[in-house]
Amino acid sequence: MPEGHTVHRLARTFASLYAGQTLRVSSPQGRFADGAAVLSGRRLVASEAWGKQLFLGFAPADGSDAEVTGMTSASDVLWLRIHLGLYGAWTFAGAPDTPEVVHAIGAPRKRIGERETTAPPAATEGSTSEGSTSEGSTSDGSTSDWVVPEPRGQVRVRLLGDHAVADLTGPTACEVITPEEKRAVEARLGPDPIRDDGDVEAFVARVGRSRVTIAQQLMDQVVISGAGNIYRAEVLFRAGVDPLRPGRDVPAAVLRVIWDDLVVLMRDGADRGAIVTTRPEDRGSRPGRPPEEALPPEGRGRTRQNTDGTPGAVPSDQAFYVYHRAGLPCRICGTPVLVKELAGRNLFWCETCQT
Template sequence: MPEGHTLHRLAAHFAKHYGGARLRVTSPQGRFAGGARRLDSRGLLDAEAHGKQLFLGFDSGEWLRVHLGLYGAWTFGDAHGEHHLGAPRVQGGQRRELERDAEGFVVPPPPVGAVRVRLVSAAGWADLRGPSACEVLDGEEKRAAQARLGPDPLRSDADPEQAWRTVRRSRTAIAALLMRQDVIAGIGNIYRAESLFRAGIDPYRPGRGLARAEWDVLWADLVTLLEAGVGSGSIVTTRPAHRADPDADPAARSDALYVCYRTGEPCRVCAAAIRAEELAGRTLYRCPVCQRR
């Protein structure tokens, strides 16, 4: 499932390449036909992310809410070729000349697979496949959807106090709390494991066992890591001192992570074997020495 930095990259892409444009909205698959009719021929005015959810705002006052889930992905087509954000993560494509119809809209290729939503402008097209949620909301419904989410470290309106009030009262393991989108929005399995390692925090420690200073450090580090992910498009959590080549391309790094997916491999800091354990139905990665219980 894409983590929060990917959704913010999606929002920025829509704002840059489709913002202000009138869009044709269709549902080739048919499952979103009603919603597509409500948005068709409307102008896109806004694009924002909150955690793992994308909100596209139209000049009708309505919003398209998309949650990609495990399998959802957007495919974009423009003068630079096709490229994807979500899952599967595919980059690049052949540069192409775009054909336009009599009204000036791009003529996209025939849909491939189950395309839930297709957006077409005069500059390009975007196809959405496999989302776990895709719906049209009015302004009040959009605010209600966001109210159910915790603060997003990448948003300027994020309030870490809101999350801290839940964490400091909870007997639940901090590693489980970080995955709850109503506590902190946008954190997935990688960012939770890597941020806890960087902070030297035992993932099984209950939330109420964290000192306020530890929480402040953890929150600030999540902001740093997510902002770096938005900038590079990749998740790199290792510090330069723990990388074989600090100047390597982030997308091609073999030393990008401290603990995730490194079961049995030596810790980059202490050389202890990294462990993988199940917590709340997800695989938790940790170092038994650097994050001693």
């Protein structure tokens, strides 16, 4: 489930998993059958993220030898634009010797090296012709005994490469677009802190022009791309800024601190596959504060799917300062964390630490 860090991680994953490969694209669910037909048999030559948008570039399989990177303007490239929305997800499965799959975090479900115990049904008429495919004839033989699993759930898109398969469920957006259309989408997106071309000053200028609260502006993808409800709550806490303060009342220097912190936090999130904003010394219980178990259940943090279960990961109930911690004592001052619905989303903050 995505904030921008997840999408960047996915972009990397697709690059390492499929770059240069001719992919078979299908729509087991059927709702992307036309787009799948257009893309299937093309070669993946680019995998990019901008904020929460994922762009996968497909060149003609027999076309000019586009480089795997840096061919974003090639006119014969078609782009698959994907936005996961609130609950879209990629599920990966691959041959047991496909290390990249292990790192395909961000998609909460992954099936690594899973094998079907029953023989795959013969291909039938209809939209699911991609169903199950023995990979026994792969050129290098490395996946000789891997059987592509059946799609599970409402799979909008399936991307099948040489040694892995990726299934997309529940996206908000999933469409094939031209290079010009891609540029038009990007023109409407604010700067992305994870990208090298992310423009701090554009962010600062934009926020400073508006009376809209800083909390709402951090969620506005025109102002800044990639931050979601967790990062906005956490970065405002770390900066000590009252989320309800109008953007124009936040000093530019503080806005730069917020941006710089997002750069660090989101790049870290993309690397580790989970959002962690707490400093080690602020995790766990402290003397003088009740342990979380002593608090009413409704006050307890509950965040699913923030990690992929990696051993040694920071537990999700210690990963945040305020997100999903309504009623719990602030990790710094002990004041109960507040929650309020703002523009349809829950906003968490500490009124003592954030002024």
